[in-house]
Amino acid sequence: MPNFDYEAPTSLSSALELLGQPGENRPLAGGTDVIDQLKSNRRNADLVVDLKRIPELLNIESNGSGLHIGSAVSCTEVHNFTAGNGGFAALAEASELVGSVHIQNRASVGGNVCNAAPSADTIPSLLIHEAVAHTASASGEREIPLIDFFAGPGQTVLEKGEILKELVLPTPSANTASAYLRFIPRNEMDIAVAGVGSLIEVDPSTNVVTKARIALASVAPTPVRAYAAEEFLEGTKIDADAIEKTADLAVGSAVPITDVRGSAEYRKELIRVLTKRTLTICLERLA
Amino acid sequence: MSKKQIKTTVNGVEHEILVDSTWTLLETLRDQLKLTGTKEGCSNGNCGACTVMVDGKSSCSCLVLAPEANGREITTVEGLADHGHLTPVQDAFVDNSGLQCGFCTPGFMIATTALLNDNPHPTENEIRLKLAGNLCRCTGYDKIVRSVQDAAERLTKS
Ligand SMILES: Cc1cc2nc3c(=O)[nH]c(=O)nc-3n(C[C@H](O)[C@H](O)[C@H](O)COP(=O)(O)OP(=O)(O)OC[C@H]3O[C@@H](n4cnc5c(N)ncnc54)[C@H](O)[C@@H]3O)c2cc1C
Ligand code: FES
Ligand code: FES
Numbered sequence: 001m002p003n004f005d006y007e008a009p010t011s012l013s014s015a016l017e018l019l020g021q022p023g024e025n026r027p028l029a030g031g032t033d034v035i036d037q038l039k040s041n042r043r044n045a046d047l048v049v050d051l052k053r054i055p056e057l058l059n060i061e062s063n064g065s066g067l068h069i070g071s072a073v074s075c076t077e078v079h080n081f082t083a084g085n086g087g088f089a090a091l092a093e094a095s096e097l098v099g100s101v102h103i104q105n106r107a108s109v110g111g112n113v114c115n116a117a118p119s120a121d122t123i124p125s126l127l128i129h130e131a132v133a134h135t136a137s138a139s140g141e142r143e144i145p146l147i148d149f150f151a152g153p154g155q156t157v158l159e160k161g162e163i164l165k166e167l168v169l170p171t172p173s174a175n176t177a178s179a180y181l182r183f184i185p186r187n188e189m190d191i192a193v194a195g196v197g198s199l200i201e202v203d204p205s206t207n208v209v210t211k212a213r214i215a216l217a218s219v220a221p222t223p224v225r226a227y228a229a230e231e232f233l234e235g236t237k238i239d240a241d242a243i244e245k246t247a248d249l250a251v252g253s254a255v256p257i258t259d260v261r262g263s264a265e266y267r268k269e270l271i272r273v274l275t276k277r278t279l280t281i282c283l284e285r286l287a
Numbered sequence: 288m289s290k291k292q293i294k295t296t297v298n299g300v301e302h303e304i305l306v307d308s309t310w311t312l313l314e315t316l317r318d319q320l321k322l323t324g325t326k327e328g329c330s331n332g333n334c335g336a337c338t339v340m341v342d343g344k345s346s347c348s349c350l351v352l353a354p355e356a357n358g359r360e361i362t363t364v365e366g367l368a369d370h371g372h373l374t375p376v377q378d379a380f381v382d383n384s385g386l387q388c389g390f391c392t393p394g395f396m397i398a399t400t401a402l403l404n405d406n407p408h409p410t411e412n413e414i415r416l417k418l419a420g421n422l423c424r425c426t427g428y429d430k431i432v433r434s435v436q437d438a439a440e441r442l443t444k445s
Binding site: 001002004006010028032035036038039040048050099100101102103105106134187188255 | 308331350
């Protein structure tokens, strides 16, 4: 473990001041990624800044501008808040998949995003729900569409001293459904070989898709959107054939590698199958 | 090495202690407070041997920094029994042979207690899913699941 100092500021401004100081200063939310990375010397730190005493980062609420998720809100709280209210089903599903209950009780959705693993389970559901990352640093605030937030495996566009403040997801229309599925070789506690989040908005009188969002995990250096599949599906009447064609197109957006978890070819096939399944679940949810 | 003065309540007892910023809560519990019931298995969040409650929520103490415990209430396996009287969860594990070597047991005690606080009547699937963060190399899990089911019944009756 590197030899670091620890601070737990109680206001955003003091956190930003600490993080802006010279040195390697690391935000800490749930710590389920970063503590292990520090222990195994995969990350260094001079100062760890705990964000869990800053009230505005611990807030989750729904209001006129959508769902606001403070960056330090735990997966358990995000799941409890989104499960059952329907609008953000994919996020409710994904936040319940991150590790075990003990992990979810501490791990934040914001930390899942900032850790920027291509396999991160909550990111596809945030992408299909068009999340915007609101960031803050001593020099000001930014709003970054989440799709532009990732720069590579483990890399974000955050600058030194800049943190994710909250994720804001617009409230979906009543004719919208979403779902997230990942494939792992066991039932729980594993890293996604591949994951797919799908969201569709369907005109109930014609069954024509008015909006489609499909995002993929573990098949590229960053989480990606399946734009070609989305474009095909929008304006199309949804049925089994359309779902089949959309799933084939989604595979084209996957540029996976072969590693211990699966071959590139296997991952592409998973994207096809999971796209089909998530879209089918969306249809069932709309029925 | 930077030290932090923290105040934390462990099993109902308040401690004011000096901890190293880089220590985990697990190290502080075991090496500083001598509460060795909590075990270290993997040290990376996968095995659950180190499970404790932090403000009532089950957590892997190997993935919590000691200074994070400041102002929090921690419950370890030593805090479950009341003056030697085992809790219904502990009794159920004893009576159903929910353990063999016992290394995983403190983690299962905390995880099961937290699970039944949240959901007093879990199905077998829910039990297996919600306890997936606790690994056992000995029992094959069946007797653990039966212990949890029995504990749920005992708690309903009591
Ligand atoms: C046993 C185990 C199982 C796991 N299973 C899964 C799984 O199934 N799926 C999955 O996706 N992940 C999994 N993870 C990984 C991890 O739990 C998640 O990525 C989690 O959401 C990280 O959140 P955290 O709050 O713990 O982040 P932390 O570890 O606190 O932080 C993660 C990174 O983000 C930075 N950071 C945190 N908050 C901010 C902020 N507000 N602004 C800027 N930077 C910030 C930190 O400096 C660090 O680099 C697992 C981890 C463990 C230990
Ligand atoms: S020692 Fe903490 S989970 Fe294994
Ligand atoms: S009883 Fe030996 S590890 Fe569970």
